[in-house]
Amino acid sequence: MPMSRPAGPTSSRAAPSAGGKAAPPLVCCAICGTESQQPVFRPLPIEQPPDLDLRPGERLRGTMSRWLQVCPECAYAAPDISRAHPSAAEAVHAAPFRALIAETTHPPLARRFLAWAYVLEETGALHAAAEATLQAAWVADDAMMPDLATQWRLDAVALWRAGPPLDVEQELRVVDALRRAGEWDAAVSTAEATLARHPPDMIGPALMLERRLANARDAGRYSMGSAMPPPSHRPHVSHQKLQAGRGFGDGLMGRFVNWAAKLFRRE
C-alpha cells in the first residue's frame, strides 16, 4: 500500500511495493508532471583521494550512474527532477536539448550529464554547467572515448570562463581540463597565473604538478595524492591528520608520497 515519505521531496511518494520490500520513491517531474521511479542516491564514503580535477575516488567514483535522475517522458535530467528552475521547461523543450539526448554516438550516461549541463547553462548557472560537462568527460574517459572527453573538457573550460571569476580550486580544475585536452601552453600559463595568487594547502602543490605534467606533454589522470609533498616537507602532525582525516590506507598514501617525492626532487 502506498505510504507517504515525509523525508523525501514533497512531490515524491513511495511506489506500491511487493512483498513488503521498500520500492524506490515515485518522483513527479517538475517539467512535465510524469511520475516515475527514480534511484535513491546516497553518497558512499570516499576511500581514495580525488583526481586533480576533483573527480572523487572510490567508492563514490563508481556511482555516477545514480547522480542524476531522468524523466522517462521529457528526458529532463537533474539530481532531483521534482525541482526545476522556472526557465528549465523552455530549455528542455528546445531543439538543442532534444538533439543532445538523441545523439546516439554519445554514451547514454554522458548524454544525461550534457542534458543537465544544457539546462544549467540556459538558466544562467555557468559554473554548475561546467561541472556537469566535466562529468560527461569522465563518462567518456571511462568509455575510452578520448575525442569526446577532450571536446567536453574544453566545453567545460569555456563555461567556467564565461561565468563569474574563478577561485583557485576551480582554476586548478581548469588547468587539469586543459592539460588532459592537450592544451599544453594554456595549461602552463593558467597554472602559473594561479600560482601567482598564492593558493593555499593542496592547491599549490597540485598546480606545480600540473605545470610539470603539461611541460612533459603528459595528458594522463593523476590524483591529489600525487601532488602531496613528501612527509619531510610537512609538519608531522598535519600529515598524520591528513591521513586519518581522509581515511587513506598507509600503503596507499605511502605510494602517493613516494611518487610525489620523486617528482618534487626533479622540481
Ligand SMILES: [Zn+2]
Ligand atoms: Zn518530465
